[in-house]
Amino acid sequence: MGQKSCDVLIAGGGPAGLAAAIALRQRGADVLVADALRPPIDKPCGEGLMPDSRRELARLGVNMDDRLGARFSGILFADGDARVRAEFPHGAGIGVRRPVLHHLLLDRATELGVRMAWNAPVVMKEQNAALVGGERCGFRWLVGADGHASRVRAWAGLDAANLRSRRFGFRAHFCIAPWSSYVEIHWGAQGQVYVTPVGPHEICVAAISRRSDVRLKAVIDSIPFLRNKLAGAQVSSAERGALTLTRRLHRVTRGNVALVGDASGSADAITGEGLAMGFRQALLLAESLGQGGLHLYESRHGSILALPQQMATMMLLLDRHAWLRRRALLVLAARPELFRAMLAVHVGEASLPRFLAQHGLQFGALLLAPQFA
Numbered sequence: 001m002g003q004k005s006c007d008v009l010i011a012g013g014g015p016a017g018l019a020a021a022i023a024l025r026q027r028g029a030d031v032l033v034a035d036a037l038r039p040p041i042d043k044p045c046g047e048g049l050m051p052d053s054r055r056e057l058a059r060l061g062v063n064m065d066d067r068l069g070a071r072f073s074g075i076l077f078a079d080g081d082a083r084v085r086a087e088f089p090h091g092a093g094i095g096v097r098r099p100v101l102h103h104l105l106l107d108r109a110t111e112l113g114v115r116m117a118w119n120a121p122v123v124m125k126e127q128n129a130a131l132v133g134g135e136r137c138g139f140r141w142l143v144g145a146d147g148h149a150s151r152v153r154a155w156a157g158l159d160a161a162n163l164r165s166r167r168f169g170f171r172a173h174f175c176i177a178p179w180s181s182y183v184e185i186h187w188g189a190q191g192q193v194y195v196t197p198v199g200p201h202e203i204c205v206a207a208i209s210r211r212s213d214v215r216l217k218a219v220i221d222s223i224p225f226l227r228n229k230l231a232g233a234q235v236s237s238a239e240r241g242a243l244t245l246t247r248r249l250h251r252v253t254r255g256n257v258a259l260v261g262d263a264s265g266s267a268d269a270i271t272g273e274g275l276a277m278g279f280r281q282a283l284l285l286a287e288s289l290g291q292g293g294l295h296l297y298e299s300r301h302g303s304i305l306a307l308p309q310q311m312a313t314m315m316l317l318l319d320r321h322a323w324l325r326r327r328a329l330l331v332l333a334a335r336p337e338l339f340r341a342m343l344a345v346h347v348g349e350a351s352l353p354r355f356l357a358q359h360g361l362q363f364g365a366l367l368l369a370p371q372f373a
Ligand SMILES: Cc1cc2nc3c(=O)[nH]c(=O)nc-3n(C[C@H](O)[C@H](O)[C@H](O)COP(=O)(O)OP(=O)(O)OC[C@H]3O[C@@H](n4cnc5c(N)ncnc54)[C@H](O)[C@@H]3O)c2cc1C
Pocket: 011, 012, 013, 014, 015, 016, 017, 034, 035, 036, 037, 041, 043, 044, 045, 046, 047, 048, 049, 053, 120, 121, 122, 123, 145, 146, 147, 148, 151, 168, 169, 170, 171, 206, 207, 242, 243, 244, 260, 261, 262, 263, 266, 269, 272, 273, 274, 275, 276, 278
């Protein structure tokens, strides 16, 4: 059996693991990333990178050219005939297939000299060593970027958490020219569907439901607008599913172990912020280790999760109560400036307390107003 060693071992080479490797390497650390799979790694995802995700990627030296996917300029909510849309205050989002994103992160990591091991599951052994693809590897720091069912998290005794929501996500791609320059979120009786343009002739359709026994087609069919749009469109990727959770861990570090990405907590996929959070955590982790330890990371990690989780709570409330959702959409359609302001909060360009102070009372009063009943 051979022997490897590194300063930082990252278990999991998905977006959060590669982002952490890049951020750490940008600060000169000796990093080894190991993943049980081979690249490019695909994963069920809505594939929308909001403008804030693109900004975090730029800080990692990954520039997303619009030609890599399809640009979108804002968000549209629809529930039957109630519709509202708003543009992002600055910049645009991009819909990009997961393997393309993975490839870009991989290229950047390679350029910086990150060491990588693929088809190499990480199995924990002891405090400062693991098996990487069956080979012993010593490390000073261990980063668990191994997704929402993280083994590193369990091994480090960091599983204690508050689980706020648990839903099921499914996605497939369709060969059809995007009909909209927005990410569209449609509500139906079986769940929500969001449609992200990912190319000039392709869209990603993701459905999220509280029920595990429904599938993408059933959710699409429950929404007449989408059923009509997608009727006859060729499916270009097999349907895949995954859990999506809103979860906050009690701690994200212990000793020399830190968690990033979904392993460290998450917000329901409908927020479209999972990737951005992983990129932010990666940058924060590098800053923290640059200061010699994990204290900064532990103390600031929660603030990265806070806003997306608050937004998830709001979206789940709308999901649970059809009457509230319809009223909210009618109010926002009548006052599009409120939806614009909300979107600015969502992408981190305005503060939630300020939004609530400026618009909270007005929004609440409108929700109760008889004309929106
Ligand atoms: C249906 C759905 C739609 C979504 N839509 C969006 C969206 O539009 N925008 C957005 O920003 N986010 C979205 N998300 C969330 C986003 O996909 C996740 O937040 C993101 O994938 C998390 O990345 P990660 O690197 O933490 O985890 P993962 O992508 O899960 O990567 C974990 C990696 O760890 C590896 N691994 C696991 N165990 C081991 C082991 N023992 N040893 C070695 N490797 C291991 C796995 O092979 C995997 O490659 C969506 C999620 C779902 C489910």
